Amino acid sequence: MRAQTKAIWMALPLTGALAVSSVQAEEVNIYSYRQPFLIEPLLEAFTAETGIEANVVYGDGLVERMETEGRNSPADVLITPNTTILMSAYNKGLTQAVDSDVLTDNIPAQYRADDNHWFGLTTRARIIYASKERVEPGEITTYEQLADPEWEGRLCTRSGKHSYNLSLFASMIAHHGEDYTREWLEGVKDNLARRPQGNDRAQVKAIYEGVCDISLGNSYYFGAMLTNQEAPEQQDWAQSVNLIFPNQDDRGAHMFISGIALSEHAPNRDNAVALMEFMVSPEAQFLYAQDNFEFPVRPGIERSELINEYMGEFKEDPLSLTTITDHVDEASRLVDEVAYDF
Missing domain, CATH: 3.40.190.10 (Periplasmic binding protein-like II)
Structure with missing residues (x-):
């Protein structure tokens, strides 16, 4: 079902008709700069745990797309491979703060925005x-x-x-x-x-x-x-x-992050926050970091065997x-x- 919903959603024009998907119950709409193989296992686990369907648009230029769509944007969250894109969305007023102890307690301060407008997921x-x-x-x-x-x-x-x-x-x-x-x-x-x-x-x-x-x-x-x-x-x-x-x-x-931000006009805000919190769960952190040989942003999560063998602990x-x-x-x-x- 999710694949069919995603295909229909991606085929719609940039504004107007895109809002149709936002009225469907128990879903979250994701704009992702990261490749499908990196996040699809996580989204499948999230849907299995919560029953919330995940619809995804993959590609470049998604911040500009959100800016064009304005209040009509169906995007609930933006997933990026770096801070630069997150800051671009933030500076354009396309994000909103998330007040979540789950996020702030599990993501070190240097890997999230001071005002909680964006959060690191892997390093x-x-x-x-x-x-x-x-x-x-x-x-x-x-x-x-x-x-x-x-x-x-x-x-x-x-x-x-x-x-x-x-x-x-x-x-x-x-x-x-x-x-x-x-x-x-x-x-x-x-x-x-x-x-x-x-x-x-x-x-x-x-x-x-x-x-x-x-x-x-x-x-x-x-x-x-x-x-x-x-x-x-x-x-x-x-x-x-x-x-x-x-x-x-x-x-x-010197460290980088992949990250996530809540869209300013998120039509499914509660579901989006649930996804963001799931992404820092021990299960999601292990899966997300291992698939691309990255490091979990949440302290204490097991790293991939390859990373442990060749990289070990470092400052x-x-x-x-x-x-x-x-x-x-x-x-x-x-x-x-x-x-x-x-």
């Missing part, structure tokens, strides 16, 4: 991938060292303008200030083995091929590569690197993601000033 770290053959253990242990001259011609990254890098760069501003971060970015750029290109996996491939010795990448890509049966060559890429969680002797590794930067996001525009400007991508 991942921005780590350093290092060649097993050409980088000695302990040779690089911090983000700051990425700018050291010894790494000249040995570093690969994706575009400095990508949200993953902008978030890291923004955290550097928050910790060290703008002047330091500009100088650091200039040093990082000087150390690049090639012009920034590709995604995080492409950087690990470049290490495997000898183009560079270290790269920046999100932690969950390691599990995705190591278990990739459709492109088994990626298993070789993953096996060629060690994983370095930076700054373990001081602030800890997380406790800096609020709200604070980091406040510096993203500055970080983007610095990327332009140092011509990082050119």
Whole structure:
């Protein structure tokens, strides 16, 4: 039944007729930037437990769609892979606060909005991938060292303008200030083995091929590569690197979240809050994090066997993601000033 409802709902125009689904009893309407394989097991478990049907629209541009739909939007919740999209929805006035002890008691403060307009569901770290053959253990242990001259011609990254890098760069501003971060970015750029290109996996491939010795990448890509049966060559890429969680002797590794927010005009508000609370239940946290080799946002939840084997415990930067996001525009400007991508 849910698949049929979803198909009909997705085929409707952006406004007007979409409101039809919102009058159906016991349902929740989800706009999701995350892929189906990541959230469908959770939604099936939620429906089995509560009887509430979950209708989903997947894709990009969903914040803009919500903005266009306005009060007619059927969206109850927005699920995203990062803070940037959550903040975009928040800044456009498309979210509302949720007063829930279940959420605030189980999600650390740095991974939710100060005013409870958005909440993290899983976390991942921005780590350093290092060649097993050409980088000695302990040779690089911090983000700051990425700018050291010894790494000249040995570093690969994706575009400095990508949200993953902008978030890291923004955290550097928050910790060290703008002047330091500009100088650091200039040093990082000087150390690049090639012009920034590709995604995080492409950087690990470049290490495997000898183009560079270290790269920046999100932690969950390691599990995705190591278990990739459709492109088994990626298993070789993953096996060629060690994983370095930076700054373990001081602030800890820079963290990201996938997250969720309640729509400003949620037609099924109570059902939506029930879904949000379910998403931080022990069952949902384990399922959601394991499927993409991420870390549960709720403390004390068992992690996947692969993560335990290859990553272990590590120190997380406790800096609020709200604070980091406040510096993203500055970080983007610095990327332009140092011509990082050119």
